[in-house]
Amino acid sequence: MAPGGALLELRGIDKNFGPVQALVGVDLDVPAGQVTALAGDNGAGKSVLIKCIAGIHSPDGGQIYWAGQPVHVRTPRAAAAIGIETVYQDLALCDNLDIVQNMFLGRERLRRGLLDEESMETAARETLTSLAVTTVRSIRQPVASLSGGQRQSVAIAKAVLWNSKLVIMDEPTAALGVAQTAMVLELVRRLADRGLAVLLVSHNMNDVFQVADRIAVLHLGTMAAVRPTADLDRQLVVELMTTGRSSRLAEPRDTTATKEGR
Numbered sequence: 001m002a003p004g005g006a007l008l009e010l011r012g013i014d015k016n017f018g019p020v021q022a023l024v025g026v027d028l029d030v031p032a033g034q035v036t037a038l039a040g041d042n043g044a045g046k047s048v049l050i051k052c053i054a055g056i057h058s059p060d061g062g063q064i065y066w067a068g069q070p071v072h073v074r075t076p077r078a079a080a081a082i083g084i085e086t087v088y089q090d091l092a093l094c095d096n097l098d099i100v101q102n103m104f105l106g107r108e109r110l111r112r113g114l115l116d117e118e119s120m121e122t123a124a125r126e127t128l129t130s131l132a133v134t135t136v137r138s139i140r141q142p143v144a145s146l147s148g149g150q151r152q153s154v155a156i157a158k159a160v161l162w163n164s165k166l167v168i169m170d171e172p173t174a175a176l177g178v179a180q181t182a183m184v185l186e187l188v189r190r191l192a193d194r195g196l197a198v199l200l201v202s203h204n205m206n207d208v209f210q211v212a213d214r215i216a217v218l219h220l221g222t223m224a225a226v227r228p229t230a231d232l233d234r235q236l237v238v239e240l241m242t243t244g245r246s247s248r249l250a251e252p253r254d255t256t257a258t259k260e261g262r
Contacts, residue, residue, distance in 0.1 A: 007165060007197045010049075012062035013026040015048055015059055026222065032196065033197070035189065035200055036198065037208040039202065044218040054076055054168060085166070087155045087156055091155040093154065094143065098141060099136060102143050102154060103123075103127070103154065124139050127160055131157055132186075149177075152176070156169070173207050200212060209229060209234065214228055215237060
C-alpha cells in the first residue's frame with residue numbers, strides 16, 4: 001500500500017468558507033486496525049475535516065489518498081462506495097422503525113420484487129452478534145425503545161454492515177451515562193481489533209485516552225500534533241488544543257506507531 005501505508009492519508013488539506021479558513025494544510029494518516037482520536041476545541045475544524053473525508057465538503061486544496069491511491073470523494077455515496085461510513089452525533093436513526101429497518105434504510109434488499117425480510121434480519125443479527133452487541137431485546141424492537149448506548153451501538157452496527165473499512169464517529173459518547181459510555185467504547189475498540197480504521201472525534205479526554213491508539217490535535221484549522229497516545233497526557237493535549245503548541249513536545253511528526261500494550 002503506497003505512498004505512506006495508512007488506509008486514509010490527508011495531505012495539505014485546505015477548506016475555506018468565503019474569507020474564513022476552516023482548514024489550513026492539514027496532514028493526517030488514519031491506519032487500519034487502530035483508533036485515531038481527533039481532538040480540538042470548538043471551532044478547531046474537526047467537523048469540517050470529517051465532512052471533507054465523508055464527501056459532504058470538497059477540499060479547496062490538498063489531496064486525499066485511499067489505500068495509497070489519490071481519490072476525490074465528492075459525495076457521501078462515493079465515500080460509502082469505497083468503504084467510508086460516518087456515524088454523526090444525531091445518529092440519523094428513525095424512531096418509528098425497528099432495528100432491522102434502520103440498518104437497511106435506503107438499502108433494502110429485494111427478492112422477486114418484495115422486501116427480503118429474512119435476509120435482512122439474518123444480516124442484522126449476524127452483524128450485531130459479531131460486534132458482541134447483546135443488550136438489545138429483539139432486532140425487531142423500535143429504535144424509540146432503545147437506550148442511548150443501544151442506539152449508538154445500532155448506528156455503529158449499521159455502518160459496519162456495509163463492509164466499511166473506515167468508520168468515523170462524531171462524539172459517540174455525548175449525553176451517555178457511565179455504563180453506556182463503557183459499552184460504546186468497548187464497541188469502538190472492537191472495530192479496530194477487527195482491522196477497521198476508526199476516526200473518533202471527541203471532547204472527552206477520558207474516552208480518548210481509554211480507547212485511542214493515536215491522538216491528532218487540531219488548533220484553529222491546523223494540525224498541531226499527531227502522536228501515539230502513550231506519548232501524551234491530558235494536560236499536554238489540552239495545551240495543544242488551546243494554544244497549538246507545547247514546550248514539552250518536539251517538532252510535530254506523524255506516526256503510525258501503535259499504543260503500548262495494544
